[in-house]
Amino acid sequence: MIELTIGMNTSRAAKMRFHVEQLLPILRATECRYYVERTVAGVPIFRCYVDAPDSLADDLRSQVQTAADEFLGSLDDEERQPAASYGDMWRDIRKIHRLGRVRVAAHGRAETAVVSYIERRGEYFRVEDMERFNHFLFEVQPLMERTMEYLDADRRKREVLFVFGLFGVTAPLFQVGGQPAGYLSFKSHVIGFFSYKHPGLPKYAAAFDQVYTRAAQQLNTLLDTAMAVTPAREPGDGQLLALLANWRDVLMRLNDALRGARDVKQDSLRRSWRAQLDYRRFRKLSRFHADAFSAQNVAVLDSYEFGAYRMCVNFAYLLLPTLGISSRKRVEAAYLLVRTLEHPANFLSDVGGSR
Known part of the structure; x- marks a missing residue:
């Protein structure tokens, strides 16, 4: 197995062009399986x-x-x-994932290494989870390239709708008592984002709400159609629906694979202890988090079903940087999903106050 890394700290548009016009043709010419991911190691890579x-x-x-x-x-x-912001991003990434000393990549320099396995950092309960992610990342590379081609045709109009649809087909994978509950993960992410103390955040909420007001009917139709058994046959944007149908199939199979590992104990004592600390920290973000992470919900949060679903959500988010989709667009899509499913305009009103 060959690991190839290339630092590319340029404009967003230039990175996308290098990805599509330079890197992918070289990889395809090997006639071997491959996958590409974009991340940060001091600079974008x-x-x-x-x-x-x-x-x-x-x-x-x-x-x-x-x-x-x-x-x-x-x-x-x-x-x-x-x-310039990538320096701050890199510090945050290292802190979140406890990376310690990790080599910083050099802009414009390609490096290769021969590896016997693919190491992944982040929330993986078992080695098997990392292996499943890697298996699926190889599998979905052609779908990633088709998705990029679709987005590149008109990113301004297509990015948020695609991510909205991707989150929309991910959310139904988790239910509680037969009722859909997976979208609450995205609600948690949105409220968590808006809980940061930054003077520019109110304008984002207002802008997202304006988008929802203008596009509510389109969003409802897209969500309903994307969840149909054969969405590609329905009216509307057939290309988008076909892509979402493929991504829904991938996520359903990943969810089934993760749920199938019930014979392996999911949490060590140390991980369970850390989870309890996280629950207490999350409860302080908002009244929503105080309820969602309350003691009465711990059994659900610790279940195999929720663990598998959380990994599927992580997988969906993992795809987005490689597709060239910004953090702002991800939050906007999650906000629109919550508004479409819940409709209230004030679900952000309790941010920062669980009291």
């Missing part, structure tokens, strides 16, 4: 895993380095402009 003979590592690095050099040399000053 593309990290690729290629199921190819080890002997190809040097040639692959050379091809990507040549492509990167030529691409960066063709950019104008605006396209070359790096995003």
Whole structure:
């Protein structure tokens, strides 16, 4: 297995062009399985895993380095402009995932390594969970590329609708007492986002609400149609619905695979203790969190079903940076999903106050 990394701290549009026009053609030419993810290691990076003979590592690095050099040399000053905010993002990522000392990538430099397994950092209860994620990431790479092609045709109009639909087909995977409850994870994320003390947040809430007011009927129709058995046959944006049908199938199969591991104990004593600390911290965010993470709901939160669903939500979020979708668009899509399912305009009114 070959791990390929290339730092690319340019404008958002330039990164997308490098991804589609330079990196993917090189990977396809190997005629081997591969997947690509975008993340941050001091600077934005593309990290690729290629199921190819080890002997190809040097040639692959050379091809990507040549492509990167030529691409960066063709950019104008605006396209070359790096995003200064990534330094802060990297510090946050290291803190959240307890990464400690991790090597910072160099902008514009391609590196390869031969690896025997793919290590993933984050919330994985078992080694088997990491292996399932990696298996599915290889599997969905063609679907990722079709999704990127769809988004690139008109990102301004399509990004939020796609993420809204993706979250919409993820949410029904978890139910409590036969009632849909999965969307509450997205509600938790939205309220958590707006609980940060930042003067610019109220304008985001107002902007998101305006989008919902204008597009409420379209959002309801898309959500209902995307959950149909054969959504691609329904009226509307057939290409979007076909993509969502494929992503729904992927997430359902991932959920089934994660739920099937009931014979493995999910939580160590240490992890259970850490979860209790997290529950207490979450309760302080809002009245919604105080209720959702109350002692009476601990059994549900600790269940295999919720654990599997949470991993599916993580998987859906994991796809979005690689698709070039910003954090703001992710929050907006989650907000629109909650508004579509709940309708109240004031569900953010209790942010920051569980008392």
